[in-house]
Amino acid sequence: MRRSRGWERSGRLVVGLALALLVGYPLVRLVLAAFADGPEPVLATFERSGIARAVGNTVWTSAAVTAAAVALGTAGALTIERGAVPARRWLRAGLLLPLLVPPFVAALGWTAGYGPGGVLDDAVGVAVPQLYGPVGVITVITVNAVPLAYLIVAGALRGRAEPDLERAARVSGASVRTALWTITLPLLRPALGASAVVVFVFSVNSFGVPAVLGTPAGFETMTTVIYQNLAFAADPDAFTRVLVLAVALVLVAVGAVAVSDAVAAGGRVRRTGGPAGTTSAHVTTQGRWAAAVAWGYVGATSLVPLVALVLLALTRAVGLPPAPRYWTLQNFADAVDGRTLSSLGHSLLLAAVAATLLVCLGGLVAALERSPAARRLGTLATMTFALPGSALAVAVLLAYGSVLADTLAIILVAYLGKLWALGHRPLAAAVDRLPGDVHRAARASGAGPATTLITVVAPLLSPALAAGWVLVFLFAFHELTMSALLYGPGTATLGVAVLNLQQLGDTPATAALAILLTAGVLVGAAPLLVFRGTWSRLRRVD
């Protein structure tokens, strides 16, 4: 017993230290810099015209995105992971597609697909004028957030929710709907809370979509106001406003996390059954209908924008009809030069290291006793996720620039701080109901903490671990602003190459690079899917 406490104490020390270094200290430096000239500039920031409205816009669009994305993600997860649907794996991949498309071209894909003069307009004369304005902003952010909610909820469903309980309810005469509302959703409550937090914060600090779709309608959010001030940040007052608004963004996120935690705390459920069973294998008519609806969604939200992007990338110039006589591969050649390749290597390395470290840290938290302290840790980690990349990069520079400037390490520190919440939240949601008895049984039977972790905890958490790893990897791989601000000689990342290309104003070449990146991640992920298939078959043999 004494030995066990000692281990847990050092585990907490590692987690606490990482949190202090990656999140706490940079945040403190940022707040200090925001208040460097006293409270007047801080107060003056909020008295400016338009700021209050931007804050309001951010809060209500993010609330709408959260409601829509969590509902869609959960519905998708229940349909695909639990329902009797055909071609489950393909449907899953389809739903996750927006995650692979770099966010910097998401809005471009939508305008090229649905905007006036877009692909659908050319083909069948259909255009969506509301694309520009709050409706478009909410729609496109929602579509990009659905995979986040899906991964977290599906991870929880596969790892923990008990089909046995549902079956028992159904056998006892409960309807599908009753079983859903009284058994499945209550059991998923921690995962729903976790996905709501991640989606809300993701929406709060998304910039590219409101910048492209909101600006033409005069619709400003906190991130677009922050970026405007950044453009004039040679002026110290404008720079202070960037920092103040960034801190305000963190406070908005913390408020949301507090609400979510309060809701989640009210409904803690303990696991009662054994490990999750497998999903039903045979396909029903109802499953076919559900799959058709899901495919319709994937087609409208992923395929149309993606096809539009591909056509844009294949066409010689913007505004030309996507007819074969205008096709060229030149844009792909323009998108790739020697620098793109070397920066690609850096990005792959950084993303893999960040994902692995954060999942290890999450696993460490998982192995520790579940406690209110761990919950607060989750809140802290979310704070840096809410920071706009520019502000977090400034914070990291202020904190570590004198030692780590121009190294890959400083970019890694920024990634770790920013993405901790993505690695942590899916795990936290799963750990919440990790059966304590299994853990204790292993320890009582003489297994050490390492053995327990590897043989008992890790397999139970593997869906959540995988979800966390994939999320961190993709977000780090696609990261633009922080890398562009922190890189030095010989440490350029993909984000630097993308911004360089984007600023040349060659829209088709930017689209081409995005297509290449999406295809690259798809090819890279394929062996992972195959491997996971083998892995689950092996486990089934057990």
Added chain:
Amino acid sequence: MRTLTGRLVQILLAVVLVACGGTPGEATDSSPTTAVAQRGGAAGTIRLYTSVTQDTVDAVLQGFQSSNPDVKAEVFRAPTGELNARLAAEQRSGGVKADVLWLTDPLSMYAYDEQDLLAEWTPNGAEAIPEQFRTERFWGTRILNLVIVHRQGLQPAPTGWQDLADDAYSEPVAFPDPAFAGSSFAALGYFALDEEFGFDYYRALRANGAVEVQAPDEVITGVAEGRFSAGMSLDKSVRDAAEEGAPIELVWPEPGAIALYSPIAVIRSTTNEEAAQALASFVLTEPAQAAIASTGWQPVLPGVEGPPMPTDAEQVFPDWEAAFGRQDELLSEYRSSLGD
């Protein structure tokens, strides 16, 4: 128990060290700088911070490196916002690491000059630059022209800025939001402070249903796709897109294209003054100006042949001296004149 924690920490550290130590090391290994050919005298490493587009920086630096083989110029290129943030962070933690600063537009440079960041030095060739494109401590390197772009075959084709406020077009007119970039702000600096236009011009634009977009390039995309009838964008980008075949046309507007310059300056705190000055003055040499022209931008030296422009192409200039320090005021009056 302790061994597990120890092992975990060891693994974490090892991964971090491998990740962070490996690659920068390779980068330095691959560039042996042993050859010492005495030329020009400048030597050592200097660092250029710039927001100028990558191909232009590449073209200029290539020429600089071949005439100054002993100077190793390291480049940090980022969009203006990110560059400003990096400089602000460095100013607040141990000082600016740049030796030379090369920006897209003069507005930020005025601010850095006011903060005494720039060295009191001007290269010999600077007097050849037209007066409106230089100050005492920084000087222009290339000229960006804000011009009118319209859909191919648009009738009646706009000929001047005033035409954009006419309601003759079926689709809206678009212009880049001046709050998002200094180059777009140049237009506000010109119209707002010009007696002929003033803020009334923006009121007329808005009454005509004009739309703001985030970046000048979005105007071109929107005009090409037919979402906008016409709009304001940068000459170089319009020419590039039109050359690739986009269905758009460039109009050199009345009373003139709004011209702004990309200034360069030496940083006061440089530890390698000689090399920094060598780089900053190199951009005014004929080869460097020709390199700038080859990437599609108008060179700042009158004698160097630039991209095609109409004969007697008129240019108008924002009064940067008058606009600097009033960004906030101008932007907020701009917002209210749009009725936002």
